[in-house]
Amino acid sequence: MKALKELGQNFLTSVSIADEIASLGDLQDGDRVWEIGAGKGILTDSILRYPVHLRSFELDRRLFSSLSNKYGENVDFEFIDVLKADWEELFTEDGDKIKLIANIPYQITTPLLALLEKYQEHFSIVVLMIQKEVAERLSAKAGTKSYAPLSIRLRLSYDIHIAIQVGREWFDPSPNVDSAVIVMKPRFNRPVINNPQLFHRLLNASFAHRRKTLGNNLAALLGKDKTMLLQERSCIDFKRRGESLDEAEFIYLSDVLATLRLVTNSSESGTGLLPLFQR
Secondary structure (H helix, E strand, O other), X not given: OOOOHHHXXXXXXXXXXXXXXXXXXXOOOOOEEEEEOOOOOHHHHHHOOOOOEEEEEOXXXXXXXXXXXXXXXXXXXXXXXXXXXXXXXXXXXXXXXXXXXXXXXXXXXXXXXXXXXXXXXXXXXXXXXXXXXXXXXXXXXXXXXXXXXXXXXXHOOEEEEEEEEEOHHHEEOOOOOOEEEEEEEEOOOOOOOXXXXXXXXXXXXXXXXXXXXXXXXXXXXXXXXXXXXXXXXXXXXXXXXXXXXXXXXXXXXXXXXXXXXXXXXXXXOOOOOOOOOOO
16 A cells, blocks of 8 residues: 555554564553554554553544454554544543554644643653654753753653664655654653743743844843843843753743733733744
């Protein structure tokens, strides 16, 4: 069967890599597992080596007959777009300790991560094959080239690390990028963010132009005078670039900004809000 470019299909060809991905889920008897993008079933087979309850999402209706005939009642197939599925209803059936293991179409990475952030309390572990560049961004530390708002946003909810790197030669058809498998586990020492909307606006503004200093980027949001006042009160050097600040510094900066009441009600309404996962 020919892969469909519009669905972002690149079928994994290595059984050993599929087995390694499944093993990262620490699968136990009776676990509820979600898979996204069953494809030809190579990862499905690896997951089913364990005695789990598997729900698999597949958008390509051409695979309906072959997958249904092969797996029968061993897999609960959802032949729908996982991004449009009723996750709330599915959680009532599958509970709050779901393990997500998937080799996803890379074009759905950003919206899927947004859903995983929103519903993080329902997942006990997430194992995803994604584009290597995105994996590096998710696991990046402050001061590195890959560090971005996406790094900070997801790590407020999850501890994330790269477990496997997978070359493009292990897919059919071969994609134009290399891949990596990340493991996301719920973070138990989550920081308190007193002003979430303000925090996220400040975070995005700080990375709006990576070559500019923190002061120049924030001036576009707050104005020059208010930015200078914020620097004075926070004691943070605004000649630094946004990528040099760690999570705690951004949280602290948003707390200071809130106490100064520098953002008007109109700006707090969300007007001009940058995209959720802007790099």
